[in-house]
Amino acid sequence: MKKITRLFLALSLICVTMAMSHQKKTRIVFFGDSITQMGVNPGGYITRMNETLKGKGLDAQYELIGAGIGGNKIYDLYLRMDSDVLAKSPDIVVIWVGVNDVWHKASSGTGTDADKFEKFYTAVIKKLQAKNIRVFLTTPAAIGERTDFSNSQDGDLNYYANIIRRLAKENNCGLIDLRKSFLAYNLKNNPDNKESGILTTDRVHLNAAGNTLVADEMMKAIVAK
Amino acid sequence: MKKITRLFLALSLICVTMAMSHQKKTRIVFFGDSITQMGVNPGGYITRMNETLKGKGLDAQYELIGAGIGGNKIYDLYLRMDSDVLAKSPDIVVIWVGVNDVWHKASSGTGTDADKFEKFYTAVIKKLQAKNIRVFLTTPAAIGERTDFSNSQDGDLNYYANIIRRLAKENNCGLIDLRKSFLAYNLKNNPDNKESGILTTDRVHLNAAGNTLVADEMMKAIVAK
Amino acid sequence: MKKITRLFLALSLICVTMAMSHQKKTRIVFFGDSITQMGVNPGGYITRMNETLKGKGLDAQYELIGAGIGGNKIYDLYLRMDSDVLAKSPDIVVIWVGVNDVWHKASSGTGTDADKFEKFYTAVIKKLQAKNIRVFLTTPAAIGERTDFSNSQDGDLNYYANIIRRLAKENNCGLIDLRKSFLAYNLKNNPDNKESGILTTDRVHLNAAGNTLVADEMMKAIVAK
Amino acid sequence: MKKITRLFLALSLICVTMAMSHQKKTRIVFFGDSITQMGVNPGGYITRMNETLKGKGLDAQYELIGAGIGGNKIYDLYLRMDSDVLAKSPDIVVIWVGVNDVWHKASSGTGTDADKFEKFYTAVIKKLQAKNIRVFLTTPAAIGERTDFSNSQDGDLNYYANIIRRLAKENNCGLIDLRKSFLAYNLKNNPDNKESGILTTDRVHLNAAGNTLVADEMMKAIVAK
Numbered sequence: 001m002k003k004i005t006r007l008f009l010a011l012s013l014i015c016v017t018m019a020m021s022h023q024k025k026t027r028i029v030f031f032g033d034s035i036t037q038m039g040v041n042p043g044g045y046i047t048r049m050n051e052t053l054k055g056k057g058l059d060a061q062y063e064l065i066g067a068g069i070g071g072n073k074i075y076d077l078y079l080r081m082d083s084d085v086l087a088k089s090p091d092i093v094v095i096w097v098g099v100n101d102v103w104h105k106a107s108s109g110t111g112t113d114a115d116k117f118e119k120f121y122t123a124v125i126k127k128l129q130a131k132n133i134r135v136f137l138t139t140p141a142a143i144g145e146r147t148d149f150s151n152s153q154d155g156d157l158n159y160y161a162n163i164i165r166r167l168a169k170e171n172n173c174g175l176i177d178l179r180k181s182f183l184a185y186n187l188k189n190n191p192d193n194k195e196s197g198i199l200t201t202d203r204v205h206l207n208a209a210g211n212t213l214v215a216d217e218m219m220k221a222i223v224a225k
Numbered sequence: 226m227k228k229i230t231r232l233f234l235a236l237s238l239i240c241v242t243m244a245m246s247h248q249k250k251t252r253i254v255f256f257g258d259s260i261t262q263m264g265v266n267p268g269g270y271i272t273r274m275n276e277t278l279k280g281k282g283l284d285a286q287y288e289l290i291g292a293g294i295g296g297n298k299i300y301d302l303y304l305r306m307d308s309d310v311l312a313k314s315p316d317i318v319v320i321w322v323g324v325n326d327v328w329h330k331a332s333s334g335t336g337t338d339a340d341k342f343e344k345f346y347t348a349v350i351k352k353l354q355a356k357n358i359r360v361f362l363t364t365p366a367a368i369g370e371r372t373d374f375s376n377s378q379d380g381d382l383n384y385y386a387n388i389i390r391r392l393a394k395e396n397n398c399g400l401i402d403l404r405k406s407f408l409a410y411n412l413k414n415n416p417d418n419k420e421s422g423i424l425t426t427d428r429v430h431l432n433a434a435g436n437t438l439v440a441d442e443m444m445k446a447i448v449a450k
Numbered sequence: 451m452k453k454i455t456r457l458f459l460a461l462s463l464i465c466v467t468m469a470m471s472h473q474k475k476t477r478i479v480f481f482g483d484s485i486t487q488m489g490v491n492p493g494g495y496i497t498r499m500n501e502t503l504k505g506k507g508l509d510a511q512y513e514l515i516g517a518g519i520g521g522n523k524i525y526d527l528y529l530r531m532d533s534d535v536l537a538k539s540p541d542i543v544v545i546w547v548g549v550n551d552v553w554h555k556a557s558s559g560t561g562t563d564a565d566k567f568e569k570f571y572t573a574v575i576k577k578l579q580a581k582n583i584r585v586f587l588t589t590p591a592a593i594g595e596r597t598d599f600s601n602s603q604d605g606d607l608n609y610y611a612n613i614i615r616r617l618a619k620e621n622n623c624g625l626i627d628l629r630k631s632f633l634a635y636n637l638k639n640n641p642d643n644k645e646s647g648i649l650t651t652d653r654v655h656l657n658a659a660g661n662t663l664v665a666d667e668m669m670k671a672i673v674a675k
Numbered sequence: 676m677k678k679i680t681r682l683f684l685a686l687s688l689i690c691v692t693m694a695m696s697h698q699k700k701t702r703i704v705f706f707g708d709s710i711t712q713m714g715v716n717p718g719g720y721i722t723r724m725n726e727t728l729k730g731k732g733l734d735a736q737y738e739l740i741g742a743g744i745g746g747n748k749i750y751d752l753y754l755r756m757d758s759d760v761l762a763k764s765p766d767i768v769v770i771w772v773g774v775n776d777v778w779h780k781a782s783s784g785t786g787t788d789a790d791k792f793e794k795f796y797t798a799v800i801k802k803l804q805a806k807n808i809r810v811f812l813t814t815p816a817a818i819g820e821r822t823d824f825s826n827s828q829d830g831d832l833n834y835y836a837n838i839i840r841r842l843a844k845e846n847n848c849g850l851i852d853l854r855k856s857f858l859a860y861n862l863k864n865n866p867d868n869k870e871s872g873i874l875t876t877d878r879v880h881l882n883a884a885g886n887t888l889v890a891d892e893m894m895k896a897i898v899a900k
Contacts, residue, residue: 075525076566079573105559106330109781113560116526123529144380150387155369155379162375300750301791304798331559334780335788341751348754556780594830600837605819605829612825 027063028222029085031077032096032138035205036068043208048215058223065090073101073112074120081124086131092222093128094176097121098140098164099204102156114156118163125171136174136221139164141182141214144203146193151203176221178214185213252288253447254310256302257321257363260430261293268433273440283448290315298326298337299345306349311356317447318353319401322346323365323389324429327381339381343388350396361446362393364404366439369428371418372411376428401446403439410438477513478672479535481527482546485591485655486518493658498665508673515540523551523562524570531574536581542672543578544626547571548590548614549654552606564606568613575621586624586671589614591632591664594653596643601653626671628664635663702738703897704760706752707771710816710880711743718883723890733898740765748776748787749795756799761806767897768803769851772796773815773839774879777831789831793838800846811849811896814839816857816889819878821868826878851896853889860888 030036030046039046046066053059067084069076074097085093098117105111112120128135139161144151149158161179168175182199189198196203199210206214255261255271264271271291278284292309294301299322310318323342330336337345353360364386369376374383386404393400407424414423421428424435431439480486480496489496496516503509517534519526524547535543548567555561562570578585589611594601599608611629618625636648646653649660656664705711705721714721721741728734742759744751749772760768773792780786787795803810814836819826824833836854843850861873871878874885881889 075529075570079525079528079570104563106784107782108563109334109555109559109561110563110566111560113554113558116560120525120529148383148387149374149379150383152380152384154383155375155377155381158373158375158379159377162373300754300795303754304750304795329788330784332557333788334556334784334786335791336785338779338783338785341785345750345754559784598833598837599824600830600833602830602834604833605825605827605831608823608825608829609827612823 025061025063026092027065027088027090028092028094029065029067029088029090030094030096031081031085032068032094033072033100034068034070035099035141036066036096037070038205039068039211039214040066043211045206045211045214045218048211049219052215052219053223062223068096071100072097073104074098074117074124075112078120078124081127085128090133092134092136094136094138094218094222095121095124096138096140096178098157098160099143102140102153102160103143103204105156106153114159114163117160118167121164121167122171125167125173129171134174135171136176137164137168138176139179141178141210142200142203144195145182145186145190145198145200146195147183147186147190148193150193151195174221176217178217181213181217182210250286250288251317252290252313252315253317253319254290254292254313254315255319255321256306256310257293257319258297258325259293259295260324260366261291261321262295263430264293264436264439265291268436270431270436270439270443273436274444277440277444278448287448293321296325297322298329299323299342299349300337303345303349306352310353315358317359317361319361319363319443319447320346320349321363321365321403323382323385324368327365327378327385328368328429330381331378339384339388342385343392346389346392347396350392350398354396359399360396361399361401362389363401364389366403366407366435367425367428369420370407370411370415370423370425371420372408372415373418375418376420399446401442403442406438406442407435475511475513476542477515477538477540478542478544479515479517479538479540480544480546481531481535482518482544482588483522483550484518484520485549486516486546487520488655489518489661489664490516493661495656495661495664495668498661499669502665502669503673512673518546521550522547523554524548524567524574525562528570528574531577535578540583542584542586544586544588544668544672545571545574546588546590546628548607548610549593552590552603552610553593553654555606556603564609564613567610568617571614571617572621575617575623579621584624585621586626587614587618588626589629591628591660592650592653594645595632595636595640595648595650596645597633597636597640598643600643601645624671626667628667631663631667632660700736700738701767702740702763702765703767703769704740704742704763704765705769705771706756706760707743707769707813708747708775709743709745710774711741711771712745713880714743714886714889715741718886720881720886720889720893723886724893727890727894728898737898743771746775747772748779749773749792749799750787753795753799756802760803765808767809767811769811769813769893769897770796770799771813771815771853773832773835774818777815777828777835778818778879780831781828789834789838792835793842796839796842797846800842800848804846809849810846811851812839812843813851814854816853816885817875817878819870820857820861820865820873820875821870822858822861822865823868825868826870849896851892853892856888856892857885 030039038044041047046064050064053062065088077097101112101117125135140157143153143157157179165175186198199207199213201207255264263269266272271289275289278287290313302322326337326342350360365382368378368382382404390400411423424432424438426432480489488494491497496514500509500514503512515538527547551562551567575585590607593603593607607629615625632649640648649657649663651657705714713719716722721739725734725739728737740763752772776787776792800810815832818828818832832854840850857874865873874882874888876882
């Protein structure tokens with residue numbers, strides 16, 4: 001074999017390797033509200049996932065993109081999914097929504113009816129799946145960390161979490177059941193039945209332990225071991 | 226003994242007997258909202274208690290008075306307690322309130338803040354106890370009968386029930402924990418996690434089984450065996 | 451000219467006339483909530499417009515299509531506009547929405563925030579105009595007919611009506627200011643400051659006078675004289 | 676006349692003067708919510724009234740007492756009127772309440788139904804008048820200063836203000852119609868239809884101009900010229 005041929009072969013090999021490594025980079029969009037918006041901050045759950053991926057030497061294979069906006073409800077996600085999600089051609093989308101749909105009922109009279117929540121949520125899933133995107137659904141973790149279901153919105157949160165669990169099953173989506181994980185953690189670590197301070201700073205948004213728990217649960221669900 | 230003396234003795238005996246029988250009649254006022262208002266209807270829980278007392282031959286010893294008004298919250302009870310309760314000089318008052326304090330938050334924006342609920346409830350108890358009235362507190366049974374705490378107001382109902390349980394302890398009142406009884410009954414008899422139809426007609430107001438359960442629980446708590 | 455030629459000419463004329471008359475038929479979709487859903491009933495405002503068009507001999511030129519669904523808010527319109535409006539290739543769309551966006555704040559805690567209302571409303575307009583559809587906006591007429599602005603939701607209705615008036619101007623849409631027309635009518639015909647019964651049956655839905663007023667206002671705005 | 680006699684006469688005169696000046700001191704309790712609670716601060720409307728009285732040399736004739744507690748609604752006033760008002764044996768009570776009864780409907784679902792508002796308000800008036808106290812009622816000034824009735828709670832505020840105006844008439848109470856005064860002032864001084872900053876700092880609580888206006892209106896109504 002001539003020199004020049006060998007050179008070309010070597011170059012080809014490099015190109016293929018690069019192409020393959022490039023091909024392999026799985027793009028994940030995290031689509032949600034203020035909790036996800038804060039997820040890309042230092043210490044945030046998306047930031048932690050990136051660090052974990054690096055630690056495992058998997059950072060070349062995954063690209064994590066935050067697409068959270070404070071105050072968003074399910075219909076806000078529907079309105080902005082073209083520009084904020086589909087435009088980024090993700091392989092995977094993780095939807096985490098529901099807290100504002102419930103919370104705003106009490107705080108400003110502008111929550112989302114359960115039947116409309118399901119309708120818009122289904123529309124979001126269908127539109128993502130039509131683009132061959134793998135979809136993961138997340139249950140709303142908490143509005144208050146008391147473990148005896150005496151947080152004011154527990155009834156609705158349980159109900160909306162049930163809807164999401166059912167939608168995951170019906171639409172063959174992955175399920176990351178944060179509400180279940182948070183309750184289990186609090187049953188062990190919140191003996192005084194406190195409202196916040198265990199996994200959240202303010203009943204809703206994540207503290208360090210909360211970000212770690214969420215990052216761990218997401219890694220388990222999404223990233224192949 | 227002369228005839229006239231005997232006559233007087235006989236008359237005295239009759240009077241004493243009447244006085245005693247009159248003395249013994251324990252007057253119980255049931256103080257509450259629409260659930261209690263309906264309690265005096267045929268089949269209502271107060272009506273059933275009367276029938277049970279009759280069956281046990283105890284009807285001469287108790288007088289049951291309904292004082293329920295639809296839509297009442299704790300501060301409504303406070304406003305009308307002089308005219309509707311104290312004016313009747315009861316020996317016992319059973320307070321059953323809380324459903325509207327929670328429900329009206331969602332249905333009309335006019336529920337009761339938890340701290341105010343406790344404040345007015347305490348004022349009602351103190352005013353009754355100042356008249357040497359024995360006071361029984363009742364936890365709000367249900368707004369929805371689902372057993373997985375996915376009824377919309379379960380969070381608040383659990384919280385307000387906790388307040389009432391604590392108030393009973395702190396003020397040495399009897400406690401009739403209907404919320405606990407209803408949940409226990411539903412866990413056995415509501416396998417399909419239905420919203421209503423087990424103990425209520427409409428998630429709140431009692432059907433036949435509900436009236437029976439409440440009457441039984443009240444009899445156990447109030448009437449000496 | 452031969453017989454056969456004349457026949458063809460005659461046939462051509464008929465075809466052209468039919469084609470033209472067919473071309474001319476302006477298709478109008480009325481896009482809204484329960485008020486519009488009821489508009490196609492006997493006596494409803496859309497039915498009345500059809501009758502008026504017939505009376506003027508204009509019924510061959512217009513096709514009126516009702517697309518109202520009870521309980522709809524602006525984001526419901528956005529979700530279903532492809533299937534319920536665009537699929538019908540209308541020339542004109544009349545949007546009448548806003549009552550539920552405001553009302554549901556108080557009745558079920560699921561109204562629409564003002565900024566989101568504007569955002570979704572703008573998205574609906576843009577999407578219609580991108581298809582060269584002429585768009586008319588309608589202000590929400592009333593939730594209660596008292597004329598001294600003491601109807602519970604008057605503040606929000608005035609605010610959301612202002613948003614719609616501004617959106618009409620900014621987007622070059624026609625404006626049918628029903629809120630203004632209703633108030634003017636009530637100032638003349640509701641001397642006792644009654645809540646309903648003048649133009650509505652129940653503070654919101656139209657009675658005969660209401661349907662007539664709305665039909666008249668729409669005719670004036672949409673149909674060339 | 677002997678020296679000693681003159682001395683006694685002089686002393687008597689002083690005593691009588693002191694007694695009279697003491698007798699004359701009219702005690703006014705301002706009974707309300709956070710707006711009144713802030714009224715006793717430097718610059719607050721009660722503080723300003725005291726300064727005005729001093730300027731007129733009338734400070735010896737009036738004693739102004741603030742009895743405002745943040746977040747109070749009409750039933751809170753009813754609950755604490757014995758300890759906070761009647762215990763101070765006032766000659767005059769100025770009631771200023773209603774903002775929270777309306778506002779809390781939207782902010783926390785715990786406002787006051789209009790019919791209950793009237794019921795408790797009437798009970799407060801009756802109880803004060805039974806002690807021969809002169810009662811002044813005040814309409815709720817504002818939740819938002821826009822002048823076109825597009826502040827979110829304007830409908831309810833107008834309605835509750837109407838109730839208060841009627842109660843003043845029916846119960847022969849003085850009326851200080853702050854809602855009317857605020858609107859008149861804003862129509863002159865708020866050409867840009869701003870939400871706050873004219874008479875309030877935050878749509879509800881008084882700025883310097885607001886405290887001055889309220890103090891002036893109260894002076895006019897209560898203090899004989």
